[in-house]
Amino acid sequence: MTKSYTEESMMLESQTSTNWTDKCHSSSQDERDVENTSVPMHKDMEDDDEVGLNRLEDEDDEEEEEEEEDGDDTKPKRRGPKKKKMTKARLQRFKLRRMKANARERSRMHGLNDALESLRKIVPCFSKTQKLSKIETLRLAKNYIWALSEILRSGKSPDLMSFVQALCKGLSQPTTNLVAGCLQLNPRTFLPEQSQEMPSHMQTASASFSALPYSYQTPGLPSPPYGTMDSSHIFHVKPHAYGSALEPFFDTALTDCTSPSFDGPLKKTIRLFSFTLCIVFYSASTLRSHTQVGTGVTFFRMC
DNA sequence: TAGGCCATCTGGTCCT
DNA sequence: AGGACCAGATGGCCTA
Numbered sequence: 001m002t003k004s005y006t007e008e009s010m011m012l013e014s015q016t017s018t019n020w021t022d023k024c025h026s027s028s029q030d031e032r033d034v035e036n037t038s039v040p041m042h043k044d045m046e047d048d049d050e051v052g053l054n055r056l057e058d059e060d061d062e063e064e065e066e067e068e069e070d071g072d073d074t075k076p077k078r079r080g081p082k083k084k085k086m087t088k089a090r091l092q093r094f095k096l097r098r099m100k101a102n103a104r105e106r107s108r109m110h111g112l113n114d115a116l117e118s119l120r121k122i123v124p125c126f127s128k129t130q131k132l133s134k135i136e137t138l139r140l141a142k143n144y145i146w147a148l149s150e151i152l153r154s155g156k157s158p159d160l161m162s163f164v165q166a167l168c169k170g171l172s173q174p175t176t177n178l179v180a181g182c183l184q185l186n187p188r189t190f191l192p193e194q195s196q197e198m199p200s201h202m203q204t205a206s207a208s209f210s211a212l213p214y215s216y217q218t219p220g221l222p223s224p225p226y227g228t229m230d231s232s233h234i235f236h237v238k239p240h241a242y243g244s245a246l247e248p249f250f251d252t253a254l255t256d257c258t259s260p261s262f263d264g265p266l267k268k269t270i271r272l273f274s275f276t277l278c279i280v281f282y283s284a285s286t287l288r289s290h291t292q293v294g295t296g297v298t299f300f301r302m303c
Numbered sequence: 304t305a306g307g308c309c310a311t312c313t314g315g316t317c318c319t
Numbered sequence: 320a321g322g323a324c325c326a327g328a329t330g331g332c333c334t335a
Contacts, residue, residue: 097321102312104322109310133308 124167125175125182136175143167 120132123140132140147166151158158166168176 098313101322106311108323
């Protein structure tokens with residue numbers, strides 16, 4: 001059970017005059033954190049309303065077990081380990097621990113974002129001006145991997161239109177427009193839901209992709225229609241299709257990626273990044289080496 | 304102005 | 320014990 005910021009800040013603000021939200025969102029870096037005296041209520045403190053920061057200021061640094069001296073018979077005696085008073089020294093240690101944890105978390109998230117940025121550069125439709133959101137980047141990457149895998153599996157070069165259709169499955173309208181823009185296409189010409197009068201030649205061309213098991217569910221997600229896609233098919237590619245050099249890699253990687261945890265929404269995404277980058281790079285280079293992929297190569301050059 | 308996206312802080316859990 | 324990872328909460332920024 002976690003305490004919300006609001007709860008904590010309210011508790012704190014009743015004890016101190018500092019504003020917790022200021023500290024929280026003042027692009028707080030470590031130096032500033034050191035100076036700031038406002039910290040959220042720690043577990044050790046949260047139940048003892050009478051132990052406020054003001055009171056703590058007056059305590060010495062000596063650590064001592066809290067005595068159950070309140071003499072309030074109405075309160076049941078607390079079980080478990082005795083709480084320790086939040087002495088100045090303990091408060092300092094707690095602050096330091098939190099600061100270090102925050103710094104690590106920031107660093108971790110920056111690493112995650114760096115990896116995401118790398119992915120943005122690899123997937124089709126890289127734009128410095130209009131950055132894909134995280135979720136759209138992952139979706140596009142997933143579609144991209146699937147499309148490339150399908151090319152490798154079938155050995156045929158797909159029509160550019162159907163390739164882009166595959167790329168844009170489940171993406172939001174703005175992202176679809178972006179992809180279309182990157183390819184200098186009109187999104188109306190390839191969006192399935194908008195192409196009911198699709199010319200027959202396009203229907204034929206897209207058959208190689210659209211006939212594949214590419215199922216969607218839309219479990220009550222808000223608009224834009226973020227459909228979830230069964231990711232398992234992406235990795236149901238036999239390792240030998242990629243050459244023997246990568247077999248050991250795929251033996252493990254594919255197994256991992258088809259595990260249930262991989263189907264989680266955005267959880268554990270960082271663990272997928274290295275694999276995602278690897279397979280995209282490899283698929284792209286393999287396609288280039290096959291040379292006869294027609295519009296596919298054109299597509300890569302454009303991107 | 305509402306909604307989407309994001310960065311950050313936080314406490315819990317698991318692992319080494 | 321400390322670090323990594325995770326998910327919830329929060330507020331800022333931006334855009335339609």
